[in-house]
Amino acid sequence: MVRRVLGLGASVLLSSFVVFLVPFVSPGDPVRSLLRARMDIGAADEATVQAYAEQFGLHDPMLVQFGRWLGRFATGDMGISHISGTPVADQVLPAIGVTLSLAGSALLVAIVASILLGVASATRAGQWPDRLITSITHALIAIPEYALAPLLVLLFAVRFSLLPSAGFDSPASLVLPVFILALRPISFFTVAVRSGVCQALDSEHVLAARARGLSSTQALVRHVVPHGLLPLWTMVGVWFAGLLGGSVIVEVIFAIPGMGRLIFDSIVDADIPVAQGGVVVVVACAVVVTGIVDLVHKISDPNVRIGVRHG
């Protein structure tokens, strides 16, 4: 637990510092980027740039600025957005709520679908259902979200008027973005589940279980699936962390005010407190979720439950 908390602290510190460095290593004046985000302006006059920088202390040395942010952060204050002048928390917390529900739903769909597909594929290894599932999952890995999203919008929103084309204000509006975000994890998870189940099917303890008189279905449910899903839980944590900050394309296409878009926009506009706040929250969520997944992993690992030590 202590190790995990220390790891979280180190991750937060490192990621927030990397984000903080962006405007210092980017060409152009970050203060002018901030002003352009507020209004479609040509070149702001130097007096305005200086006054704006002064307001937020943006001309202080880099480490002074980072230290100031860190000091505030240590007291639970994520700072003030340099564009809106409002607390960063007011932007970050709603966005993480949106993203957690989006990413969480996508992963839930992916887990359920991949278990069904992976088990079906493994138990019919080499037969046509296996070949079909394998082909589809491989194809889905290759299709990018920005290509799939408009096609599905066209089909389900424009052509058949079944679902909204954008927004985040009803369960129906979640269907397409969740489905699109779920497709790639479904592909990867299915491959992992198939592989895990195939290995479990060939294992000695499953053969022993069958020899004890368990039906194939009983053996599958009690012994094969629990073992076969172990690789899945490891992947879930990694994918969840990725989806928290990495669903920006889906968020843009579906006009969803999520965290990926918030972090992306704030980095582009040099609104670093918002980017830092966003990254910190994403990292914290990722660490917490990874911890939960580890726990699920341990609970669901039959070897751990019966006291078998690996290695």
Next chain:
Amino acid sequence: MKLGRLSAAAGFAALALALAACSSTSASSAPEKAADPEARVVVANFRAPVSNWALESDDAYVLSIAGCLETLAKYDQGTKTVEPMLATSWKQSSDTEWDFELRKNVEFQDGTIMDAKAVAASLNHVLKATAPARAVNPKTIKKVEALDADTVRVTTPGADPLLPYRMASVNAGVLSPAAYTGKGIDPMHHCTGPFAPVSEKAGQSLTLDRNENYWDGEVKLAGGEIRYITEGATRATQVQTVEADISMSIPATSLATLEADDKISVLKADSPRTSTLYLNNSRAPFDNPELRKAATMALDLPAMAASIYEGAAQPATGPFAPSEPWANPDLAVPQVNLVEAKKLVEASGYKQEKPLEIIAITERAEFAGVGAIIQEQFKQIGLQANVVTKSYGAAEPDVLAGKYDMILSQRNRMIDIADPIGFLQSDYTCEGGYNLSHYCNEDYDKLVGQALVEKDETKRHDLYRKAGDILAEDAANVWLVNEQAIDAVGAKVQGYVQDPLTRYVLTKDLAKTS
């Protein structure tokens, strides 16, 4: 702007939608019906508020589009004149003082009376902003004070015949005193307009209800919703699926699809934006006007407008769009003349030692394609050029410092006020603060100086025309295409008047059938 940074993904998405939608079924338009007083209109807007509703920022546009924010005066795009709004009249009491007579019995949506004190407080709040508004700032307005309950005096630092235009800028909007809280601007029920904002979903939309006590009479709609949809293809889809009634700023890639849909009206008007190939006039080779003219002659602007812009832009004739009252009607689209262009290049004596550089800013996805076309057409007159893509922020320091050859960019001539004086001054005078091309011509500066103090509008427009002619004659830049403002409107909407300056959408006369 930001979406341009996701241009590859967004462009692909738009293209996929446009191609696939060609097969969608089109229904016939609904028969003419009476407006439904309980109807609400959904607008897919390209702009999202990001500055906590600060009126000095572009958030003011969102409040104006929403039918919430109003100003003392209003620029009517149809009549091309400044007309009364919250002020019924104004007069210039001295060279630097303007008195605005307020409309009587106007209430803010919270029931407070709109008096001179409230108006002065609103305008002074904008004047005090750290990052001041383009039109209303301490350089243009010295002070605002209430002379009596119904009169506001605005004092300018120098003579400014365009002050009523400044008072028509959305940044000069007037809000109830209660809107100015310690945490920023709260627009909820604090405007004077036909619609009162009642709730906001952060980052998604603003919901408005009819203002039952609107000073200008009956409001036909029960309310509306402004959705913040920054991705152009998504806005186009929203009007196709009837999720939105009006979608603003439709991208070129969605144009053909929407035009083919008989349930949708596509409205186009000249926008005040001209995509321009800025030439660095301050250093070789484009410090030579003959070479700049050769560059103009080498480019096939109609082909560019038809191909890259897919009909969403018109080839430019000069620095102004032809529909603008100060544009020279005799200026024609420059014709391609490769023979003459080559002669000019040869006569200039320019010996190219290394390829020139064309910067295509990434905020505008189409500029990469435009740059490639220019590169090819320049080759035909013996000019080698490379296209490099950069974000505007990354390019700006070098461009302002005059360390570049060419940059593709675009400007809104009327971003501050509905008059091009700010653009002519900042972009082309020798001391202009945004003179990207580093152009300098004393005759031009003299004309702009005269225009700045010219009270007579006709004479002022004439001065603008002459200034524009000088720019065209000197080939200061290559003005490529005038962009069109394109809105898509659903069949049930009635009374929508397109505003190319994107200030007004939800109005008291906007209606919708059931």
